[in-house]
Amino acid sequence: MLEIKNLFCERDERTLFEGLSFILNQSEVLQIEGQNGSGKTTLLRILCGLSDAFEGEVLWHGKNIEEDRENFYQALLYVGHLSGVKGTLTAEENLAWMSQLDPSLNQINIPEALEKVGLYGYEDIPCHTLSAGQQRRVGLARLYLSSAPLWILDEPFTALDKKGVAEKEVLIAQHVQAGGSIILTTHHNLSIPDKEVRCLNLDDALT
Amino acid sequence: MNFFLAALRRDLLLTFRRRNDIINPLAFFLMVGILFPLGVSPEASFLSQLAPGVIWVAALLASLLSVDGIFRSDFDDGSLEHMLVSPQPLLLLVLAKVTNHWLISGFCLALVSPILALMLFLPSEGIKPLIFSLLLGTPTLSLIGAIGAALTVGLRKGGILISLLVLPLYIPVLIFGASSVQAGSIGLPIQGYLALLAAMLALSLVLAPFAIVAALKISVRS
């Protein structure tokens, strides 16, 4: 599905990775590992087309993601460091807008998704009154709405408690079972039920 | 089209939740206009000559003042990233944002401009040209300003830089806008000026969104 060819990237005169190639298949979970500053976030941003400071190619179903922009983004759900949650909008309004932006999010399930991330009863409160962790969870509620086959998640488990993490792991397992694939970074030890997690260590990618 | 409306609705909602965004440009517009009689001369005949230019300059500055905010908060909280990884056409999204900016700056300014016109003794024949020229000219200002905003949104000191980038490009609009009011207030026909303002609006409407999208991509990807 997602194919990375010969990726080269340097930042601040430091080579982050060189000749990096891999293929992400259907029903696969790929965890990107590496020390702080090893370029995990940069790599994820490149894969999403949010960075062009690289050489090489990112292909989605054999087509360059720049050229096949619409199809690729239709299939992509990206959760980055920044939640994209507006403080002046309520949780419900935020998610409604996100589902306008990304038609693969199912708008009907918004109340249900908010309940699942533990924000039941907070639907119509402006998000700036929520705590940072709660705001992040508003963004994560997208995972419950999404039917996109490819998830790219950057540190999705920060600001989650143990129970929350376990729930997300179940969610990831379901997504993979349904034929989706996931690339993620996390400091957390992943344990996905019935699924082996492939790892890619960026510290090794440097030769 | 549906998406354009949805995006516009969201932006309007955001603006109305923070009323300052609407009031600030208007207050600024009136304040700048008031500074002139205080700073130069309160004499009616003199002010009425100055009025077209002063009102237009004040409107231009008020529009510029708020243009930096078009993308800033979306950039800071990550909404802009969401927009870039969305399959929806960015051009429509950008147009919605510019429309929102115009509604809270140019459109409102045109509506309150008669107040300033009265205070600066603009001849009453000039008021209609003033409103029309502002309505036709300020969307161009918003479009050009949005290019500057998109180019500087990723920079920490973008706010100061943006006026340097954008003001030279505002000059034609200022010239034709102020001239139309001047012509109108001495009873000359103004259709020609308005046609030129409309032509500039058409041109910027066609070209500016592409520049804005390109600039936003550069800003987010850097």
Place this chain on the structure above:
Amino acid sequence: MGHFASFADFLQMGKHGLYVWLSYGIGLFVILYNILSVYWDRRQFFKQAKRRLKRESKSI
């Protein structure tokens, strides 16, 4: 001497000596500035690059 009767005439340029010579002087200044800025820029690059090479060879 060309258009002028004498060297003093030439310096005077009718009544416009000040303006003409000021223009040419500033013109010369801008030209020299352009040349020198290229030179300074280049020298600065080599200085920095040298220092960098030294630093890198030490650290290895």
Place this chain on the structure above:
Amino acid sequence: MKIKFPRWFYRLASPRWFYDITSKLLPWFTIIAFLLIVIGTIWGLVFAPADYQQGNSFRIIYIHVPTAILAQSCYMLMAVAGAVGLIWKIKIAHIIAKSCAPIGASMAVLALVTGAIWGKPTWGAWWVWDARLTSMLVLFFLYVGVIALTSAYEHVASGDKAAAVLALVGVVNIPIIKYSVEWWNTLHQGATFKITEKPAMPPDMWIPLLIMIIGFYCFFAVILMSRARTEVLRRENRSDWVKSLVERY
């Protein structure tokens, strides 16, 4: 956007090739620029006849006009180079665009200052809102904007692209600005006689002007190439050929 270019085109895009070819070209351009400017200056200052209306102050034309033309064409070049860089992702085009900006700005300043100095004996004031001077002033601000934007970006590649977009926007606007300023000018002051528009100059006047224009273009080429060369070195400073160059310096 995928166009196949002949091979030489891609070689042109290689910074090292640019560095090598310009080191061969530079001496020639330097000599020609020097000769032309010296000849043009002497001809213009000494041998050209004085203007029957403006007298000797007319000789300022030999700096004013070449720099004004250069300031404008430099902006065009910057925008075209920026567009090439944006579309085909050619590094050297961005380098050239970046090197254009300060030269163009200095030329605009020179045109403005000489215009103002020329204005004093002609109009009796150092500054007149003449259409040409005004649009040159705007052009100068456009340059300042491009320079400021490029340097505001910490990430070089993004700064290049942002500056290219701004230069392109400016290039669309320049004719509009020029036209509107001219129009505004005729609206506000009666037909004054223009600084540079002269009915049929005698050859003794325009030949040195032509020489100066060509000379300034060559000078521009020299400075542009030299600036771009340093920029190439700065950006390729990790490559072996630059390292060996530095060691030999």
